[in-house]
Amino acid sequence: MTPPLYVRAEQTDAEEPIDTLVRALERRDDVSARERAALAAAVGDVRVHPPGDVLIRAGALTESSTLLLEGMLSRQFYLGEDKRQIVAAHVAGDFVDLHSLLLKRLDHDVVALSDVKVALFPHAALRRITEKEPHLARLLWLLTVIDAAVHREWTGRLGHSAAVRVAHLLCELQMRLTIVGGGSDQGFPLALTQADIGDMTGLTGIHVNRTLRKLRESGLVIVRAGYVSVPDVAHLRAFARFDPTYLYAERIPR
Amino acid sequence: MTPPLYVRAEQTDAEEPIDTLVRALERRDDVSARERAALAAAVGDVRVHPPGDVLIRAGALTESSTLLLEGMLSRQFYLGEDKRQIVAAHVAGDFVDLHSLLLKRLDHDVVALSDVKVALFPHAALRRITEKEPHLARLLWLLTVIDAAVHREWTGRLGHSAAVRVAHLLCELQMRLTIVGGGSDQGFPLALTQADIGDMTGLTGIHVNRTLRKLRESGLVIVRAGYVSVPDVAHLRAFARFDPTYLYAERIPR
DNA sequence: CGCCTTGTTGAAAACACTCAACTAGAGTGG
């Protein structure tokens, strides 16, 4: 792990970590001023990492949970020598390892896929919140449960053909990025290599390349270096059998 | 859904649902008498279902969560016409859909794999518990987070070859069943068809058959109808690259 | 410039799937 770069919040003109978090939570339920203050008091260091940096190593004891502010990062296993399987991808606003608050040791690595900025929330502070703010605790619980729903979809996705798998991943990333303002129905910037996409879909990078060509030739989606163009979202989603229910993007009534 | 059979607890000589639950929770942390009483008050109907019965349909509104008392059940998607992907398998003591307390609508079906007995816990009662018993709430949260860890492992497993996938699944089931008294290092009863195993590992039933033959011929594991014999656990686990850390079977220190 | 990563393509091999046929056993009804 290369030493992280520390960024003092005053140095940036970007929004505060607490704003990113509250906005993410408010997509699920209202956050009171008191709850917002409690969360603000729990914000710890803000750090930036270059792509490839390992933020958390599997098995290591964790003292804080990581909120992703900018960029993308992945959670991954190593299957063999140089074979890796990415089991989750995260975008801005995601509480990447909230589950480490309960598990203490993670079963996977957390790795930057692009330049990332993260905010750390010490477990001691989060723990106080969960004990004193039951509604907030419930909201955080909900986040971990939605995370699990995405895991299930990723497992199910591996039952499909290569083209459907890749298309489904692109649909998911498009939707999740669009929700946080990082994309639109027409396309979105994506800083993933074809090998990254392969590790997310259980394919080799080479086969991803061939698959992307087929998708491009079918007019479904054009993936160039760094940008994904979607000519017809509905068409792509139909092909990918993408049903966004599992993202639970709308508020869930009590 | 065939009409469930209701079983009055007095009619059975099996242990009470509350005992099964408390034992499962105590594998993670101590449960006080007061907490036990709170849980006991939340126990609802007990039901039995035959194999194949759909207990919960994806998308339906849920009013209670399901504790599995006996048998095995699965959570599954439908990928196409008759293709299904099982994304989770559960054994006695598992709180199968605790996450429905927060999600309200599940993204998957819950289906009996064998004859099962389940206890229902109404959400209203569970919700009261989470609000008044923070330690218990944390324990329940932990259960959902471990469930997610198992999801991740299932996703990662699909990156391996057929033989490793099947062997890994058998290792997991052996360990989980052994923990609840349904197996040993030498073997365990398993009421799954080869097609079931295929749907859990992303393989066709036919290929599972060939794979089981190879595993048998290698002396790693013998899967007969209804029973799995394991000549050498360590050997099988090494082949399957099975590391049980992700089951978080030991108590996690605060 | 040389080196690295990423992307691209071809050919051959490995792997898993489909189709098909057949066995064994459990359960049913005559």
Added chain:
DNA sequence: CCACTCTAGTTGAGTGTTTTCAACAAGGCG
């Protein structure tokens, strides 16, 4: 009791998808 039917398991042959190995192009960066 036996024929019938259903499900689960087994095996072979052929097909299709994905991987592996190999080579090369394009671009970024020291």
